[in-house]
Amino acid sequence: MKLPSSRWLRDNCPCTKCLHPITQERTVTLIDVPDVRAAAVNTDSSGALTVDWGDGHIGVFPAELLAERPELTTAPVGLATVLRLDYSELDTAVGMQRWLETLLTQGAIVVEHTPNVDGEVVRLAERIGYARPTNFGTIFDVRSKPDPNNSAYTAAGLDLHTDLPNWAGPPDFQFLHALANEATGGDSTLADGVAIANALRVSEPKTFEVLATTPVPFRFHDSDDDIRFTCPIIQTDAGDNPVAIRFNNWIRDIDPSADDTFYDAYMVLWRMLRDPANVLTLRLAAGDTLCFDNRRILHGRTEFDPQSGRRHLQGCYADRDMVESRLRKLLL
Ligand code: OGA
Ligand code: ZN
Ligand code: ZN
Numbered sequence: 471m472k473l474p475s476s477r478w479l480r481d482n483c484p485c486t487k488c489l490h491p492i493t494q495e496r497t498v499t500l501i502d503v504p505d506v507r508a509a510a511v512n513t514d515s516s517g518a519l520t521v522d523w524g525d526g527h528i529g530v531f532p533a534e535l536l537a538e539r540p541e542l543t544t545a546p547v548g549l550a551t552v553l554r555l556d557y558s559e560l561d562t563a564v565g566m567q568r569w570l571e572t573l574l575t576q577g578a579i580v581v582e583h584t585p586n587v588d589g590e591v592v593r594l595a596e597r598i599g600y601a602r603p604t605n606f607g608t609i610f611d612v613r614s615k616p617d618p619n620n621s622a623y624t625a626a627g628l629d630l631h632t633d634l635p636n637w638a639g640p641p642d643f644q645f646l647h648a649l650a651n652e653a654t655g656g657d658s659t660l661a662d663g664v665a666i667a668n669a670l671r672v673s674e675p676k677t678f679e680v681l682a683t684t685p686v687p688f689r690f691h692d693s694d695d696d697i698r699f700t701c702p703i704i705q706t707d708a709g710d711n712p713v714a715i716r717f718n719n720w721i722r723d724i725d726p727s728a729d730d731t732f733y734d735a736y737m738v739l740w741r742m743l744r745d746p747a748n749v750l751t752l753r754l755a756a757g758d759t760l761c762f763d764n765r766r767i768l769h770g771r772t773e774f775d776p777q778s779g780r781r782h783l784q785g786c787y788a789d790r791d792m793v794e795s796r797l798r799k800l801l802l
Pocket of ligand 1: 633656770785
């Protein structure tokens with residue numbers, strides 16, 4: 471959703487101070503509000519917009535009210551759905567082809583009924599070629615750990631991100647196999663970062679340019695490693711088309727000399743990523759392996775309560791070269 475200006479929001483505030491509860495007519499007069507400035511604006515998962523005016527009153531714009539204003543609604547960008555495939559279909563060339571083609575074209579697919587066996591996610595990647603090792607190993611366990619070296623290994627919610635933007639070559643594809651997902655919370659979120667970048671290029675070319683040219687330093691460090699790479703958030707090809715995205719709030723730095731131009735652009739992107747219309751939420755059941763393009767699709771999860779039930783995912787990565795190679799061989 472496009473965010474209306476503070477003045478429009480105050481002028482149309484649906485609270486009982488600004489809109490008469492019975493006549494449904496406006497009672498606020500803009501000229502009598504000397505300093506129209508929202509102290510905080512929040513969108514919740516229902517799409518409702520809450521504006522705290524900082525003067526003791528709060529306006530809540532229900533999603534239905536905003537939906538009546540087509541000028542404010544933007545067409546959803548990117549992933550509308552995630553296709554699913556049964557693990558048993560991978561025993562056939564047709565199933566393998568559908569898996570890999572969907573991964574390459576749609577950017578994401580869920581393999582259902584993956585055997586609930588330790589290490590299965592790597593064997594899945596080995597149907598393509600080799601799992602790509604990183605500083606987290608060839609396979610990594612995603613669960614709430616006592617001494618985490620990574621936000622993913624806590625119970626915290628993870629905002630949309632790409633993995634390992636701090637590497638010169640981040641892994642192309644990621645597979646996340648749910649062995650157990652019984653905790654409250656822990657739903658998965660996905661957004662098509664390249665589609666969003668494309669939409670941004672059309673709607674706000676200057677913002678796009680800032681995000682495609684300002685170098686952002688990414689860094690992971692723990693007791694064993696210190697891995698750094700500096701690169702703009704949006705990667706473009708020679709024709710200025712977005713081809714990949716690097717986005718990870720907890721392992722990025724921002725140059726202290728960054729000015730409002732960068733922060734404004736960065737916030738525009740954040741707003742698009744927080745727009746429920748652009749985010750697909752799904753819940754992995756035990757046996758589901760979420761496979762996605764880590765250069766194009768951002769992923770995240772909602773916070774979970776580790777006391778409420780077990781949540782254990784195993785993950786690994788794969789390179790595009792092998793995905794394309796396997797598909798070519800299947801098509802021979
Ligand atoms: C990760 C990650 C998502 C999840 O491990 O990189 O984003 O659902 N995990 O726990
Ligand atoms: Zn009001
Ligand atoms: Zn991740």
